[in-house]
Amino acid sequence: MFKLVRYLKNYKKQLILGPLFKLTEAVFELIVPIITALIIDKGVLKNDVSYVLKMGGVLIFLGVVGLACALICQYSASIASQGFGTALRNDIYKHINSFSHKEIDKFGTPSLITRITNDVNQLQFAVAMLIRLVIRAPFLAVGAVIMAMIVDVKLSLVFLVVTPIIAVILYVIMKRSVPFFKLAQKKLDNISRISREGLSGARVIRAFSKQKSEEMRFSNAAREQADISIKVSKLSSLLNPLTYAVMNLGIVALLWFGGGRVAAGDRQPGEVVALVNYMTQTYLALVVVANLVVIFTKAAASAARVNEIFETEPSVKEGSGNISQENESFGKIFFKDVSFSYVSDDEKFAVKDLNVVINEGETVGIIGGTGAGKSTFVKLIPRFYDCSKGQIYIDGRAVEDYPLNELRLRIGMVPQKAVIFSGTVESNLRWGKEDATEDEMYKALEIAQARDFVEKLPDGLKSMVLQGGKNFSGGQKQRLTIARALIQKPDILILDDSASALDLATDARLRKAIYENLKNTTVIIVSQRTNSIKNADKIIVFENGEVAGMGRHEELLKSCPVYKEIHMSQSGTESEEGAL
Numbered sequence: 001m002f003k004l005v006r007y008l009k010n011y012k013k014q015l016i017l018g019p020l021f022k023l024t025e026a027v028f029e030l031i032v033p034i035i036t037a038l039i040i041d042k043g044v045l046k047n048d049v050s051y052v053l054k055m056g057g058v059l060i061f062l063g064v065v066g067l068a069c070a071l072i073c074q075y076s077a078s079i080a081s082q083g084f085g086t087a088l089r090n091d092i093y094k095h096i097n098s099f100s101h102k103e104i105d106k107f108g109t110p111s112l113i114t115r116i117t118n119d120v121n122q123l124q125f126a127v128a129m130l131i132r133l134v135i136r137a138p139f140l141a142v143g144a145v146i147m148a149m150i151v152d153v154k155l156s157l158v159f160l161v162v163t164p165i166i167a168v169i170l171y172v173i174m175k176r177s178v179p180f181f182k183l184a185q186k187k188l189d190n191i192s193r194i195s196r197e198g199l200s201g202a203r204v205i206r207a208f209s210k211q212k213s214e215e216m217r218f219s220n221a222a223r224e225q226a227d228i229s230i231k232v233s234k235l236s237s238l239l240n241p242l243t244y245a246v247m248n249l250g251i252v253a254l255l256w257f258g259g260g261r262v263a264a265g266d267r268q269p270g271e272v273v274a275l276v277n278y279m280t281q282t283y284l285a286l287v288v289v290a291n292l293v294v295i296f297t298k299a300a301a302s303a304a305r306v307n308e309i310f311e312t313e314p315s316v317k318e319g320s321g322n323i324s325q326e327n328e329s330f331g332k333i334f335f336k337d338v339s340f341s342y343v344s345d346d347e348k349f350a351v352k353d354l355n356v357v358i359n360e361g362e363t364v365g366i367i368g369g370t371g372a373g374k375s376t377f378v379k380l381i382p383r384f385y386d387c388s389k390g391q392i393y394i395d396g397r398a399v400e401d402y403p404l405n406e407l408r409l410r411i412g413m414v415p416q417k418a419v420i421f422s423g424t425v426e427s428n429l430r431w432g433k434e435d436a437t438e439d440e441m442y443k444a445l446e447i448a449q450a451r452d453f454v455e456k457l458p459d460g461l462k463s464m465v466l467q468g469g470k471n472f473s474g475g476q477k478q479r480l481t482i483a484r485a486l487i488q489k490p491d492i493l494i495l496d497d498s499a500s501a502l503d504l505a506t507d508a509r510l511r512k513a514i515y516e517n518l519k520n521t522t523v524i525i526v527s528q529r530t531n532s533i534k535n536a537d538k539i540i541v542f543e544n545g546e547v548a549g550m551g552r553h554e555e556l557l558k559s560c561p562v563y564k565e566i567h568m569s570q571s572g573t574e575s576e577e578g579a580l
Helices: 002-044 049-097 101-107 109-132 136-151 157-200 202-207 211-237 239-263 269-311 374-379 404-409 425-429 438-447 451-455 474-486 504-517 553-559 561-571
Strands: 333-340 351-358 363-368 389-394 411-414 492-496 522-526 538-543 546-551
Touching (some): 157 269, 374 522, 374 538, 404 411, 425 438, 438 451, 474 492, 546 553
Antiparallel strands (some): 333 351, 538 546
16 A cells, blocks of 8 residues: 555545544544533532533534534545545556556456546545544544543543453454455455446347346356355444444443442542443443444555556556658568467467568458467557567568557558447547548548448438447447548558458448548458458468468469368359459
8 A cells, every 4th residue: 555655645635634633533533521520510500600611611612613624624524535536546547558468458448447436535535534534443442541630640540441342343253354455355346247248248148138147247246246245244343332332331341430439439420420421431432443443454455456457567668769760661561480378488379480571552361260360460550569489570660660659650450350439420530630530530431431321320420429438339339440440541551351241242341441542551351251351462461380381373273172171162252343
């Protein structure tokens, strides 16, 4: 937790004033039993109404001032905790955005969401409690014992017996329950993961009528988390009965011995009442201390999870070179002895020993079976991952030498899964180019074969896009993502099986439009269809992460059994018309 203290540096005033005012309130709270004793002994017993009213006014004054102090402390705690949480959450999000796909795969999206929401909330709450109670609760517990000793040293011996017993009970119960709080955080991650999968995949779940099984899976995860909470609750349920029993026995002892002292004329009734009040204050303060232990234990677990994010350095480092768009060509790609594994120190490579040259302006087709390494190959070009072995060069320079922002702005990447964001069609297109004109947007839509359906929308480019593009079909979303990539006029365009939802005629028109409008652009098309890439300048065939063949369509049909098998399996169902 101490590593996160830096986020409180802008709230030094609140960290000082908050506890100071809360301490003042605690001092007034300790004075109240003394005033009450005076009212009983000097006012009520002597029928002195004026004294009762005068001291009653003092109590009201203490209450008003104490309330003001509490409100100032609460205000300070709110400013500091919310400011702390906002700054921390922003930095976590910024750091996550620096991660490569490798780090995101390692943590998992649900876990990252839980850490940036629930874990930060736990830390915010801990900061608020730090300001409000960390000084007040121990001060009140110790102060009540001291005040009791001032009132009556002999009767205060009851405090010296009762207080340690209550403290031991709290310690034993907290020691047993604290580990469960840490485990509960992990179970919450699991619930978050299942919730995200179930909600994002709702349509698939309904299509396979798996609602019941998903409900059962969520129920099991929730039950695991509930079981842990129940165990904690069972332990915590012992807290109040045991501590109340000890405290009440202490009060009985005070009344027994105090009553005897009053009967003997050694003590006043008001003093015994004051001692009872101090006993209650001591107990309540110790319970608050116990709750603080729970709060800071949860916060410590959350801090560890947050620090794990900060301590994870992105495997893809920022390049140090510069790209001059005016003077340098940008399109020739060279894979030299490249191998890559998704798991560090794992010799099971997704792609291995790749030696591939893609020339500037070429149209290159990538094909192979499922899991052959096609998508991995193209993800290495914009450095979504870094090579495990070997090197990738673009125009003779290692990709690591290029600044990431410059590199990726020059590469138009259309991933397998079409992802569009809530907003409008226009706002999604402007991801590719913020200052794009309407003509540029329509031109990109036209090449992507999306202009017709966009113009038919009620508001055209201003038409709303729901979260995840749920108001568009799969093919429409794919065409919009292609247009988004085209509008930035990339030097390298990568289509990673991004036309899989298109019919053959639309796919053919798309490829023709790309060929006619992007003559100087290096185009890499990943596809499952040989018909989609048959007229490419070069076709690279993947099998088990290796290049099984490379050449033009006619050459591969003669020299590459893998390509021939793929083509023959499709030639009976796919038309040869419309190929590039």
